[in-house]
Amino acid sequence: MALLEVRDLTVVFQRKGEEPFRAVDGVSFDVEPGQTVGLVGESGCGKSVTSLAIMGLLPKRGAKITGTVSYDGTDLLKLSDREMRDRRGRDLGMVFQDPLSSLNPVVPIGLQVTEVLERHRGMPRKEAMIEAKDLLDKVGIPDPNRRLKEYPHQLSGGMRQRALIAIALACRPKLLIADEPTTALDVTIQAQILSLMKELVQDLGTALVMITHDLGVVAGLCDEVNVLYGGKVVEKAMRHKLFAEPRHPYTHGLLASIPRLDAAPGEKLTPIRGSVADNIPWTSACAFAPRCPNALDVCRAETPAEVEKLGRLLRCHNPVVPGTPAAEEVPV
Amino acid sequence: MSETLVSVQDMKVHFPIKRGVFMDRTVGYVYAVDGVDLEIKRGETYGLVGESGCGKSTLGRAMLRLNEPTAGKMVFDGQDFSALKGEELRKMRRRIQMVFQDPLSSLDPRQSVESILIEGLRAHDLDEGKESTSKRLRELLSAVGLPSTALRKYPHEFSGGQRQRIGIARALALNPDLIVADEPVSALDVSVQAQVVNLLEELQDQFGLTYLVIAHDLAVVKHISDRVGVMYLGGLVEEATAEDLYAEPLHPYTRALLSAIPVPDPVVEDRRERILLAGDLPSPANPPSGCRFHTRCPWRQASRCDTERPALRELKPGHKVACHYAEQIQSGEIQPHEVKPILVEEGDTLSPDIPLVGPASVTEALNP
Numbered sequence: 001m002a003l004l005e006v007r008d009l010t011v012v013f014q015r016k017g018e019e020p021f022r023a024v025d026g027v028s029f030d031v032e033p034g035q036t037v038g039l040v041g042e043s044g045c046g047k048s049v050t051s052l053a054i055m056g057l058l059p060k061r062g063a064k065i066t067g068t069v070s071y072d073g074t075d076l077l078k079l080s081d082r083e084m085r086d087r088r089g090r091d092l093g094m095v096f097q098d099p100l101s102s103l104n105p106v107v108p109i110g111l112q113v114t115e116v117l118e119r120h121r122g123m124p125r126k127e128a129m130i131e132a133k134d135l136l137d138k139v140g141i142p143d144p145n146r147r148l149k150e151y152p153h154q155l156s157g158g159m160r161q162r163a164l165i166a167i168a169l170a171c172r173p174k175l176l177i178a179d180e181p182t183t184a185l186d187v188t189i190q191a192q193i194l195s196l197m198k199e200l201v202q203d204l205g206t207a208l209v210m211i212t213h214d215l216g217v218v219a220g221l222c223d224e225v226n227v228l229y230g231g232k233v234v235e236k237a238m239r240h241k242l243f244a245e246p247r248h249p250y251t252h253g254l255l256a257s258i259p260r261l262d263a264a265p266g267e268k269l270t271p272i273r274g275s276v277a278d279n280i281p282w283t284s285a286c287a288f289a290p291r292c293p294n295a296l297d298v299c300r301a302e303t304p305a306e307v308e309k310l311g312r313l314l315r316c317h318n319p320v321v322p323g324t325p326a327a328e329e330v331p332v
Numbered sequence: 333m334s335e336t337l338v339s340v341q342d343m344k345v346h347f348p349i350k351r352g353v354f355m356d357r358t359v360g361y362v363y364a365v366d367g368v369d370l371e372i373k374r375g376e377t378y379g380l381v382g383e384s385g386c387g388k389s390t391l392g393r394a395m396l397r398l399n400e401p402t403a404g405k406m407v408f409d410g411q412d413f414s415a416l417k418g419e420e421l422r423k424m425r426r427r428i429q430m431v432f433q434d435p436l437s438s439l440d441p442r443q444s445v446e447s448i449l450i451e452g453l454r455a456h457d458l459d460e461g462k463e464s465t466s467k468r469l470r471e472l473l474s475a476v477g478l479p480s481t482a483l484r485k486y487p488h489e490f491s492g493g494q495r496q497r498i499g500i501a502r503a504l505a506l507n508p509d510l511i512v513a514d515e516p517v518s519a520l521d522v523s524v525q526a527q528v529v530n531l532l533e534e535l536q537d538q539f540g541l542t543y544l545v546i547a548h549d550l551a552v553v554k555h556i557s558d559r560v561g562v563m564y565l566g567g568l569v570e571e572a573t574a575e576d577l578y579a580e581p582l583h584p585y586t587r588a589l590l591s592a593i594p595v596p597d598p599v600v601e602d603r604r605e606r607i608l609l610a611g612d613l614p615s616p617a618n619p620p621s622g623c624r625f626h627t628r629c630p631w632r633q634a635s636r637c638d639t640e641r642p643a644l645r646e647l648k649p650g651h652k653v654a655c656h657y658a659e660q661i662q663s664g665e666i667q668p669h670e671v672k673p674i675l676v677e678e679g680d681t682l683s684p685d686i687p688l689v690g691p692a693s694v695t696e697a698l699n700p
């Protein structure tokens with residue numbers, strides 16, 4: 001049994017006067033201690049809603065959550081708000097994209113760290129202060145003694161993100177969910193934070209769920225990768241397999257459309273046509289069909305099932321055959 | 333006709349930091365752009381990269397005179413653009429158009445696409461009667477890959493990628509020579525970015541356009557540009573063809589930047605050696621003395637790096653670098669050493685309870 005087992009997680013938003021909206025649609029994945037699992041996909045595919053659902057942070061009204069999220073054998077979705085709050089401090093840590101909105105602006109950084117230590121690890125204030133300093137040091141914040149007394153707005157974006165990671169680590173969570181932790185940061189700072197997260201997984205055996213839209217980040221960090229499209233996992237594989245031989249037309253299309261730093265000069269990009277606005281409902285079709293170069297008639301008539309083939313999980317009627325060129329030239 | 337279309341000479345933009353009850357005291361300056369020289373050749377794409385706040389957008393805007401430069405000038409097609417006034421300035425403006433990061437904030441939501449496009453034409457007396465204008469509009473839309481039915485729609489009815497096409501059509505409408513594109517794809521979904529990148533490339537071939545592309549994404553810039561300039565804290569630190577810059581970065585900052593960019597390939601990622609820079613970007617309101625990169629540079633040498641600002645010099649044909657020790661670093665004579673991160677005070681020159689006047693960057697101001 002894995003540390004975290006997400007099964008058939010589905011989140012339906014009931015918007016007033018509108019059709020119910022399935023933001024997350026039957027997502028399943030496992031995370032083991034010391035393992036990093038990636039959720040990738042473009043804007044709106046349900047990455048953040050998935051993480052919020054796991055952490056019990058979705059609004060109670062308007063969001064219907066089904067499936068199971070079993071952490072160490074307990075279904076988190078069945079816990080009360082109070083029990084969940086306790087878990088969030090103790091076992092589950094989360095790092096968001098925008099650290100400023102998740103740090104308390106009127107409380108000094110030091111106090112925000114020691115609070116967690118006092119509440120969840122029962123440390124006396126004095127000891128907590130020393131531990132807090134160690135934590136800031138560990139995440140690479142220079143001059144931690146002084147930083148402890150400062151407020152979030154006095155730190156740069158990169159330092160705030162580190163402070164947030166320090167707070168998430170304060171309770172030594174077994175599971176850390178990072179939702180676009182570096183998207184708002186510059187690349188040189190991103191490199192620092194990613195190397196820090198790698199160390200954590202290696203040294204502390206933390207289980208990490210990494211959410212990002214950046215396939216480059218995934219390639220360097222994640223053991224297993226889940227590619228999401230329209231709320232469903234469309235391809236799930238170990239990273240080497242996924243990048244060497246993407247079989248889902250969406251994964252394949254994404255990789256062909258991003259410029260690579262190490263590409264040969266003059267190499268052409270092959271975009272995916274249309275945009276997510278063209279998606280059709282999964283109900284009795286493949287949502288990607290309007291944009292898919294491999295689409296067959298069946299793709300608009302039948303929802304592709306998630307099946308294990310080609311050494312991975314794949315949700316597609318007509319997967320990409322390696323070595324074949326993109327099925328068509330996409331008009332610009 | 334000279335090969336050079338644009339020549340930027342010692343451009344500086346310093347924003348005053350105001351304090352006091354009436355914001356009437358100038359307590360310092362943000363040295364957003366601090367002495368930049370560059371040339372853009374006819375028909376080429378010049379890419380400007382650098383991290384947030386390094387002054388890319390401000391430089392672009394100063395060139396277009398959307399910000400008045402503190403010093404320096406831009407010569408456009410042999411004429412001193414910075415000195416033009418009135419009718420001459422208006423005429424010249426037509427030849428330089430801008431494409432923004434998020435077209436939604438630069439497109440009037442109450443105007444249909446048709447009226448957005450016609451407005452530009454009218455402003456420059458290019459509206460030559462109903463028939464020819466309507467033909468022109470249809471040509472423009474087809475050039476950017478939108479159906480002519482788009483004319484009667486409003487900006488909010490389009491996806492991000494389509495809106496960027498409208499923004500590009502608006503710029504194209506005036507038959508410009510130069511298009512300055514500030515982060516043209518960074519607000520778009522990954523799957524859509526390539527559509528716009530390819531479109532820009534095709535339009536360049538078709539209309540013989542010259543581009544200045546400003547972006548923080550070095551992979552995009554490398555792909556689209558002929559030559560690339562790397563900025564750090566208001567100055568150019570390196571300039572080379574896209575291939576040379578990638579194959580042989582000479583400036584320590586460029587090396588670190590290139591090594592930090594993730595590549596979507598696990599085999600490459602596992603083998604890569606990263607140059608991790610210590611600490612944060614210093615504030616442009618309080619730039620380090622000497623070489624501005626010295627507080628984070630793993631190759632920094634005693635005294636000279638801290639006191640003397642290196643000039644941009646040509647080390648190899650077409651490859652310029654602003655580093656005192658570029659040769660020795662390249663030959664391996666000088667080896668990198670560990671750098672202790674130095675505290676960067678967000679409020680070094682500023683007291684923490686008074687917010688910095690002005691937005692964190694132009695991008696932030698345009699996309700609140």
Ligand SMILES: Nc1ncnc2c1ncn2[C@@H]1O[C@H](COP(=O)(O)OP(=O)(O)OP(=O)(O)O)[C@@H](O)[C@H]1O
Nearest residue numbers: 013023041042043044045046047048049050059213
């Ligand atoms: N509270 C909510 N009520 C209604 N719809 C919501 C709510 N939160 C999210 N959604 C919708 O659910 C879908 C998935 O959103 P989500 O935030 O998970 O996307 P994402 O993959 O994280 O995208 P991004 O990369 O932009 O962060 C979106 O269409 C979004 O509009």
Ligand SMILES: Nc1ncnc2c1ncn2[C@@H]1O[C@H](COP(=O)(O)OP(=O)(O)OP(=O)(O)O)[C@@H](O)[C@H]1O
Nearest residue numbers: 347364384385386387388389390690692693694695
């Ligand atoms: N109107 C202004 N008033 C004061 N300071 C400004 C103004 N516009 C920009 N700045 C400052 O100038 C510096 C350079 O900003 P600029 O927007 O040019 O950076 P950039 O390289 O385009 O960054 P980004 O990648 O975030 O767009 C920043 O420190 C910014 O705070």
Ligand code: SF4
Nearest residue numbers: 286289292299316317
């Ligand atoms: S199921 Fe059909 S439309 Fe969907 S990705 Fe596969 S081939 Fe394309």
Ligand code: SF4
Nearest residue numbers: 623626629637655656
């Ligand atoms: S001049 Fe000195 S500090 Fe600046 S980049 Fe070169 S070696 Fe580094």
Ligand SMILES: [Mg+2]
Nearest residue numbers: 047048049179
């Ligand atoms: Mg999100």
Ligand SMILES: [Mg+2]
Nearest residue numbers: 389693694695
């Ligand atoms: Mg900018």
